[in-house]
Amino acid sequence: MLEIVKLQVKYGAITALNGISLSVKPGQIVTMIGANGAGKSTLLRAISGLIGVVGGDIIFDNTSIANLPAHRIVGRGISHAPEGRMIFANLTVKENLEMGAYLRKDKSGIDSDLERVFALFPRLKERVNQRGGTLSGGEQQMLAVGRALMARPRMLLLDEPSLGIGPILVKAIFSTIVEINKDLGMTILLVEQNAHMALKIAHYGYVLETGRIILEGPSSEIARNEQVRKAYLSE
Numbered sequence: 547m548l549e550i551v552k553l554q555v556k557y558g559a560i561t562a563l564n565g566i567s568l569s570v571k572p573g574q575i576v577t578m579i580g581a582n583g584a585g586k587s588t589l590l591r592a593i594s595g596l597i598g599v600v601g602g603d604i605i606f607d608n609t610s611i612a613n614l615p616a617h618r619i620v621g622r623g624i625s626h627a628p629e630g631r632m633i634f635a636n637l638t639v640k641e642n643l644e645m646g647a648y649l650r651k652d653k654s655g656i657d658s659d660l661e662r663v664f665a666l667f668p669r670l671k672e673r674v675n676q677r678g679g680t681l682s683g684g685e686q687q688m689l690a691v692g693r694a695l696m697a698r699p700r701m702l703l704l705d706e707p708s709l710g711i712g713p714i715l716v717k718a719i720f721s722t723i724v725e726i727n728k729d730l731g732m733t734i735l736l737v738e739q740n741a742h743m744a745l746k747i748a749h750y751g752y753v754l755e756t757g758r759i760i761l762e763g764p765s766s767e768i769a770r771n772e773q774v775r776k777a778y779l780s781e
Contacts, residue, residue: 547570547571547572547606547607547700547701547733548569548570548593548604548605548606548701548733548735549567549568549569549603549604549605549606550566550567550568550569550589550593550602550603550604550605551567551602551603551604551605552565552566552567552601552602552603553565553566553567553589553592553599553601553602553603553604554599554600554601554602555585555588555589555592555597555598555599555600556600561757562585562588562757563585563588563589563592563757564756564757564758565601565602565758566585566589566602566754566757566758566759567602567759568752568759568762570701570733570735570750571733571750572733573727573731573733574733574734574748574749574750575723575724575727575733575734575736575747575748575749575750576734576735576736576748576749576750576751576752577735577736577737577738577744577745577747577748577750577751577752577765578735578736578737578738578751578752578753578754579738579739579741579744579745579751579752579753579754579768579774579778580753580754580755581755581777582739583756584754584755584756584757585754585756585757586705586737586754587629587705587706587737589737589754590626590628590703590705590735590737591628592604592612593611593619593624593626593703593735594616594619594624594626594703595611595613595614595615595616595618595619596616596626598613599612599613606619606622606623606624606701607622607623609622611624617649620649620697620699621649623699623700623701624699624700624701624702624703625646625694625695625697625699625701625702625703626694626703626705627687627690627691627693627694627702627703627704627705627707628690628705629705629706629709629737630706630709631683631686631687631689631690632690633678633679633681633686633689633690633693634678635677635678635679636677636678636679637677637678638674638675638676638677638678639670639673639674639675639676639678639681639689640660640674640675642678642689642692642693643660643663643670643689643692643693643696644656644660644696645693645696646692646693646694646695646696646697647659647696647697647698649697650697650698655698656696659695659696659698660696662695662730663692663695663696666692666695666722666725666726667688667689667691667692667722669685669688670685670688670689670692673685682715683710683711683712683715684711684712684715684718684719687707687711687715687719688719688722691704691707691719691722691723691726695726695730695732699732700732700733701732701733701734701735702726702732702733702734702735703734703735703737704723704734704735704736704737704738705737706737706738706739707719707720707723707736707738708720708738708739708740708743709739716740716743720743720746720747723736723747724747736748741774741778741779742769742778742779744765745765745766745768745769745779746765746769748765749764749765750762750763750764750765751763751764751765751768753768753774753778761773761774
């Protein structure tokens with residue numbers, strides 16, 4: 547479904563991604579783990595059209611989407627729940643979710659997807675008329691994921707969904723990610739510093755280090771790798 551080919555991204559003179567290649571098959575959860583500054587978020591931003599690509603290609607459903615405007619990439623079927631959540635603080639929960647469907651015209655479909663998001667995240671239904679900025683960190687993360695789903699994507703990009711969230715809600719978020727993948731058949735590319743949780747739910751994984759992929763394989767194999775265990779899975 548998604549093919550990254552020798553991708554290069556720079557911030558000025560600094561190379562953030564140095565010729566990385568990876569693929570995501572339909573129906574998979576693929577995770578990207580690595581330290582801060584490895585280039586994980588940059589990769590998702592490049593796929594989403596939020597940052598320009600200087601080399602290589604991004605192919606989605608056999609069509610290049612490299613350097614397309616972000617709204618056109620959403621229209622192609624890719625949604626992004628960004629790091630830091632980036633919800634609209636002054637809008638209500640419902641208004642935030644409706645913003646996720648801004649490209650859509652099918653009102654009945656939007657209404658049914660709204661109910662689907664509330665079924666996935668009952669807390670959001672309880673706070674439907676509450677302003678986004680007054681929600682807890684975990685609730686804001688639920689809202690960011692729900693907003694991304696409202697575009698009815700075929701691929702969901704999740705950037706650090708566990709960041710700044712308490713352990714109980716982290717488990718709930720990851721459980722819902724699995725539910726989204728299994729019940730909705732959603733393909734997911736997950737960037738996550740909580741390597742243990744990410745590898746537990748993913749089918750396939752990549753380890754990114756300073757803009758390069760240093761390891762890839764089935765997530766169960768990566769979790770057993772001694773180098774990965776020492777760097778990312780030690781208690």
